[in-house]
Amino acid sequence: MGRDMSEPLLRMRGVSKTFPGVRALSSVDLTVRAGEIHALMGENGAGKSTLVKVLTGVYPKDDGKIYFAGETIAPASPREAESAGISTVYQEINLIPRLSVAENILLGRQPARFGFLNWKAIHRKAERALERIGLRIDVRREAAAYSVAIQQMAAIARALDVEAKLLILDEPTSSLDEREVEDLFDVMRRLRDRGLAILFITHFLDQVYEIASRVTVLRNGERVGECETANLPRLELVAKMLGKDRAELESGGELRTAGTKRAAPGVPADSEPTREAFFQVRGLGRRGGVEPFDLDMREGEIVGLAGLLGSGRTEMARLLFGVDAADTGQCLLDGKRFAPSSPRKAIDRGLAFCSEDRKTEGLVPDLSVRENLILALQASRGPLRLLPRKEQMEIAGRYIRALDIRTPSLETPIGNLSGGNQQKALLARWLAIQPRLMILDEPTRGIDVGAKAEIEKLVQSLRERGMSILFISSELEEVVRNCRRIAVLRDRKKIGELTGPDIDERKVMRMIAETNEGRDSRGGVPAVPNDPPREE
Amino acid sequence: MTRKGLRFRLDGGRTIWPVLGLIALLVLNLIFSERFFHLEILDGRLYGTLVDVLNQGSKVMLLAVGMTLVIATGGVDLSVGSVMAISGAVGAVLVARREIPFPALVAGALSAAVLMGLANGVLVALAGVQPIVATLIFMVLGRGVAMLITGGQIITFEDRAFVFLANGHFLGLPLTAAIVALVFAGTALLTRRTAVGLFIEATGDNETASRLCGVNTRMVKVLVYGFSGFCAGVAGLIAASNIKAADSSRVGEMMELDAIFAVVVGGTALTGGRFTLVGSIVGALLIQVLTTTMYNLGVPPAIAPVPKAALIIVVCLLQSEQFRRHFVRRRQTARPTVPETG
Numbered sequence: 001m002g003r004d005m006s007e008p009l010l011r012m013r014g015v016s017k018t019f020p021g022v023r024a025l026s027s028v029d030l031t032v033r034a035g036e037i038h039a040l041m042g043e044n045g046a047g048k049s050t051l052v053k054v055l056t057g058v059y060p061k062d063d064g065k066i067y068f069a070g071e072t073i074a075p076a077s078p079r080e081a082e083s084a085g086i087s088t089v090y091q092e093i094n095l096i097p098r099l100s101v102a103e104n105i106l107l108g109r110q111p112a113r114f115g116f117l118n119w120k121a122i123h124r125k126a127e128r129a130l131e132r133i134g135l136r137i138d139v140r141r142e143a144a145a146y147s148v149a150i151q152q153m154a155a156i157a158r159a160l161d162v163e164a165k166l167l168i169l170d171e172p173t174s175s176l177d178e179r180e181v182e183d184l185f186d187v188m189r190r191l192r193d194r195g196l197a198i199l200f201i202t203h204f205l206d207q208v209y210e211i212a213s214r215v216t217v218l219r220n221g222e223r224v225g226e227c228e229t230a231n232l233p234r235l236e237l238v239a240k241m242l243g244k245d246r247a248e249l250e251s252g253g254e255l256r257t258a259g260t261k262r263a264a265p266g267v268p269a270d271s272e273p274t275r276e277a278f279f280q281v282r283g284l285g286r287r288g289g290v291e292p293f294d295l296d297m298r299e300g301e302i303v304g305l306a307g308l309l310g311s312g313r314t315e316m317a318r319l320l321f322g323v324d325a326a327d328t329g330q331c332l333l334d335g336k337r338f339a340p341s342s343p344r345k346a347i348d349r350g351l352a353f354c355s356e357d358r359k360t361e362g363l364v365p366d367l368s369v370r371e372n373l374i375l376a377l378q379a380s381r382g383p384l385r386l387l388p389r390k391e392q393m394e395i396a397g398r399y400i401r402a403l404d405i406r407t408p409s410l411e412t413p414i415g416n417l418s419g420g421n422q423q424k425a426l427l428a429r430w431l432a433i434q435p436r437l438m439i440l441d442e443p444t445r446g447i448d449v450g451a452k453a454e455i456e457k458l459v460q461s462l463r464e465r466g467m468s469i470l471f472i473s474s475e476l477e478e479v480v481r482n483c484r485r486i487a488v489l490r491d492r493k494k495i496g497e498l499t500g501p502d503i504d505e506r507k508v509m510r511m512i513a514e515t516n517e518g519r520d521s522r523g524g525v526p527a528v529p530n531d532p533p534r535e536e
Numbered sequence: 537m538t539r540k541g542l543r544f545r546l547d548g549g550r551t552i553w554p555v556l557g558l559i560a561l562l563v564l565n566l567i568f569s570e571r572f573f574h575l576e577i578l579d580g581r582l583y584g585t586l587v588d589v590l591n592q593g594s595k596v597m598l599l600a601v602g603m604t605l606v607i608a609t610g611g612v613d614l615s616v617g618s619v620m621a622i623s624g625a626v627g628a629v630l631v632a633r634r635e636i637p638f639p640a641l642v643a644g645a646l647s648a649a650v651l652m653g654l655a656n657g658v659l660v661a662l663a664g665v666q667p668i669v670a671t672l673i674f675m676v677l678g679r680g681v682a683m684l685i686t687g688g689q690i691i692t693f694e695d696r697a698f699v700f701l702a703n704g705h706f707l708g709l710p711l712t713a714a715i716v717a718l719v720f721a722g723t724a725l726l727t728r729r730t731a732v733g734l735f736i737e738a739t740g741d742n743e744t745a746s747r748l749c750g751v752n753t754r755m756v757k758v759l760v761y762g763f764s765g766f767c768a769g770v771a772g773l774i775a776a777s778n779i780k781a782a783d784s785s786r787v788g789e790m791m792e793l794d795a796i797f798a799v800v801v802g803g804t805a806l807t808g809g810r811f812t813l814v815g816s817i818v819g820a821l822l823i824q825v826l827t828t829t830m831y832n833l834g835v836p837p838a839i840a841p842v843p844k845a846a847l848i849i850v851v852c853l854l855q856s857e858q859f860r861r862h863f864v865r866r867r868q869t870a871r872p873t874v875p876e877t878g
Contacts, residue, residue: 323748347750355748364742366809367734375738378731379750386731429749 007070009034009197010055010166015064017050024050025221027064032166037188037198039212039229043241043309043474046218048201052168056088057081069165087159088168095151095158097144102126104143105158129157133187149180153187160191167191168199173207174310177288185211203310204491205234205513219243234513241308242476242509275299279437279468281320283329289315292329293494295487297437297468302459304483305472306508312492313472314356317439320470321353322346347380352435354426356442356472358419362426365415369407369425370396372414377432399428403458420451427455431462438462439470444478456482476505488512551803551815553854557847558822561829569832581705585828591702593824594712595620595771595788599795600802600816601723602653602767605760607799609740610808611667613761615656616768616795618678620788623649623772625685628782631695638697646769652678653765657758671761675792682784692781702777712774716817719770723763724813733811736760740808794823801851822847 012030016023025047032038042048054061057075066073068084075081078088095104102123103110111121126139135153143151152172159167169188173181188198188211200212208215209229216226217240224240277296285292290312297303305313318324320331322340331338333349340346343353355361364372373396378387387395396410403424407417414425423443430438440459444452459482463469473479479486486498488511495514498507565572575584599616606613627645630636636644652674659670693699704711727733738746739753747753768788775787800806801822802815826847830840853859 321748343748344750344752353748360742361744361748364738364745366741367737371734371738375734375746375751376749378734379746379752381731383731383735386729386734 008032009069010199011065011067012051012055013065013067015051015054015066016062017054017059018062023221025054025061028218028221028223029226030055030216030223031226032197032199034165034197035192035195036214037192037200037212039208039215040199040201040218041203041208041215041237041241042218043203046241047221048218049170050221051218052088052170052199052201055081056086056168082162082164085163085165086168087162087164087166088170089152089155089159089172090170095143095155098142100140101130101137101143101146101154102139104154105129105139105161107158109161125161126157129161130154132160133157134190135187147180149176149183152176152180152184156187160196164196166197166199168201170201171203171310172200173202173204181207203308205237205308206491208237209234217241235509238308238509238513242505275301278334280332281329282332284319284326284331285328286315286319286324286326289319289324289492290489291493293487295320295494297470299436299468300463300466301485302463302469302471302483304479304486305470305489306476306479306486307489307512309474310492311489311512312494313489314441315492316489316494317353317441317470317472320346321351321439323353344379347376347433347435350436351439352376352430352433352437353439354430354441354443356445358422358426363414363422366413368411369400369405369414369417370410372425373399373429373432376429380433395432396428399425399431403428404454420447423447423451423455427458435467437468437470439472441472442474443471444473444475452478476508480505480508490514551812551818553851554801554803554815554818554822556854557801557851558818558825561822561825561847565825565829565832569829572829572832577708580708582708585832587710589821589824589828590713590716591710592828593820594710594716595775596791596794596798596823597716597817597820598719598767598771598774599764599791600798600820601719601813602760602764603792603795603799604802604804604811604813604816605723605727605736606667606764607740607796607804607806608736608808608811609757609760610743611660611757611761612671612796612806613653613656613764613768614668614671614792615652615674615678616764616771617788617791618675618682619649619652619765619768620772620775620791621682621782621784622652622678622685623769624776624782624787625682625691625784627698627773627776628691628693629685631693631698632691638695641698642773645773646766649765649769649772650762651765652681653768654758654762656765657761660761661754661757679784682782686782686784688784690781690783694780698773698777699780700777702774715770715774719767720813720817727813732756737809737811741810795820797848798823801848803855822851 010032014027017025053059057077105126111118275298279297281295283292322342623645626648630641659665706714739756798819799816802819804811
């Protein structure tokens with residue numbers, strides 16, 4: 001081990017990668033030692049996957065050096081990286097479901113005699129590969145017959161079968177339940193103790209503290225920190241991921257003032273808890289999605305959902321809108337039971353959902369701006385009562401003016417607009433149905449600063465007109481700036497709510513960073529003074 | 537302004553290529569065979585090769601109308617040939633019972649066809665079977681069902697009303713042309729004067745987004761297959777009437793491919809989304825003119841598919857933006873491009 005400490009297995013130095021228009025990685029360093037589990041963390045777009053893809057030869061790097069096992073390497077393909085000793089198990093398990101476990105493990109390297117497959121050898125080798133990670137199953141059965149967790153293990157066995165020195169696990173736990181995660185961690189620890197280096201990509205804080213000895217945090221393509229997990233307070237880790245530095249955090253006052261800069265002047269000084277909630281969620285949940293939660297929505301109120309990537313924000317929105325079916329719980333709308341079983345029904349009840357995934361869940365790219373704008377409204381009218389063309393133009397024109405959507409014409413395919421204008425057009429699509437409750441999932445992602453401010457302003461004006469808005473964003477300052485009440489999520493669970501004018505980013509982060517009850521973690525609750533006196 | 541108007545009528549420019557292809561073929565005929573454009577009036581009825589084209593092409597045109605909507609949702613319907621056989625078989629069996637009035641016969645045959653189409657739709661939309669697989673099942677199954685209905689025999693008939701369907705005239709033109717016009721106009725109205733067309737295009741372009749907008753994408757899919765079955769049913773009745781018999785084993789054979797060709801050549805992409813009914817009709821006419829031309833020029837039927845394939849390739853290449861950018865540079869400046877904003 002001592003030798004390993006002096007010469008790390010992997011050193012990436014100053015690695016940069018630019019895609020047209022985006023600097024995905026700028027001079028990133030990453031050091032992983034043999035016999036350690038190293039966590040790689042970061043929010044969406046932080047550059048985690050780009051870094052891994054550069055390391056495994058999927059993308060060529062623009063700049064920088066990679067030293068691996070004492071040599072400089074520049075893998076040009078995943079196969080090259082694999083033969084150098086770098087194996088990867090991706091988030092979507094890439095086993096072929098209809099092939100047997102053995103075939104999957106040995107795919108491409110099947111032992112053969114005279115051109116014929118040697119099945120005995122295949123099964124024996126597969127069994128041995130699985131035994132190495134302590135798994136005994138029938139390798140003749142097809143992969144799909146086993147649980148996701150077992151498939152994950154098989155994928156790891158496959159990755160290790162090629163004499164790997166470094167194993168990259170890309171969000172391996174995101175579809176596993178708690179017990180399965182423990183099993184996986186046992187395997188990881190065993191591999192670590194045998195001297196393997198593991199790069200563990202995840203966004204679950206608890207898991208990082210449980211298993212990783214060091215962590216590298218990326219944000220916006222830059223490395224914002226590399227620390228020993230034992231010496232890294234949770235709050236600081238959360239802050240790093242969200243792009244706040246520690247000094248800013250500790251001087252609570254500064255942050256507080258930053259937090260009070262509201263986007264629109266119209267935010268009332270007093271909150272409005274007296275009004276009756278017209279929409280009440282009780283114990284709504286879905287296995288593998290988000291644990292049962294309660295939520296109240298009032299008219300003229302913006303409620304924020306805050307949490308790290310993968311904390312269950314989007315899953316929550318999808319349950320409310322009926323995109324995914326809930327296993328438990330119910331909603332009450334004006335006191336009447338309402339089971340959100342399809343988007344259609346949710347829309348009929350006055351809900352709207354602007355998805356975070358503009359491309360796959362929002363845009364109908366070949367259709368015109370006009371058609372995209374009226375699609376939800378037309379759908380709610382049914383197929384036969386076609387909005388007269390004149391009315392369509394009038395509605396589209398009105399929203400294009402109101403939201404300042406830049407488009408050459410009403411008939412331009414929406415796919416030709418810029419990201420910000422597409423986003424505004426999708427917002428307009430939902431405004432056109434005049435919903436009571438609007439769910440906005442990352443409404444400002446991937447658009448420029450000017451458009452962001454416009455959208456925030458719009459959201460405030462909608463609130464003033466009595467709309468109820470559920471505002472989801474991974475930009476914490478955005479949530480704090482726009483919302484008077486924030487529901488905080490962690491690890492697919494709503495862990496609490498913050499209300500009132502004294503919401504600030506630090507409080508939200510502390511809530512996210514708190515450990516699960518009863519579980520002792522190396523990180524602990526961070527060393528920030530409890531509720532410092534407020535100057536107000 | 538005029539160019540804009542023209543472009544609009546031609547569905548954004550995609551239909552221009554099959555139209556040009558059709559014109560080119562007609563010009564070719566004008567040069568090589570003077571008989572092609574010869575028309576004469578006998579007993580107030582128009583006769584000539586062009587009229588034959590309309591009459592002969594009616595089946596593919598009908599299939600193409602239904603196929604257009606299916607393809608616009610991102611699917612395909614391979615079962616239409618077999619559905620034609622079923623519709624013809626039901627018609628022939630019913631006509632043998634003298635007491636059944638003609639409208640009831642038509643209704644019976646078309647109901648059978650629609651039912652087959654809906655079954656396709658249910659497999660695709662509700663059971664999640666790949667369209668090509670689902671309709672392939674019915675392509676094979678349907679012909680068997682048709683054989684069952686006719687008892688494996690070719691059933692002939694002499695019923696005047698039934699025979700009139702494919703051989704009669706209306707306003708001096710073949711009745712089949714009028715039927716095509718009716719189905720085409722009805723479909724155009726149904727899709728463009730209601731929101732059905734929008735829902736079909738939205739479903740084909742981005743199904744997930746459409747569902748999240750509240751569009752009942754499953755229902756849309758079930759219905760387009762049902763409608764394709766209806767069109768195939770009408771075509772099947774015409775085909776039976778044509779030969780005064782229900783020939784379950786041969787009728788409509790390979791016609792599903794002609795219909796798909798017509799739609800694709802007409803400018804509706806197999807990936808779904810935007811569709812053009814006019815384009816599909818033009819595509820069907822193009823195929824029929826080509827067939828007739830080769831027949832007139834004495835090309836042996838055995839090698840006729842070769843020039844047909846060549847023409848289809850040419851039109852498809854011309855439609856491909858990429859191909860044109862490489863080989864037809866001059867067109868590039870003529871096409872107005874939308875500036876990227878932001």
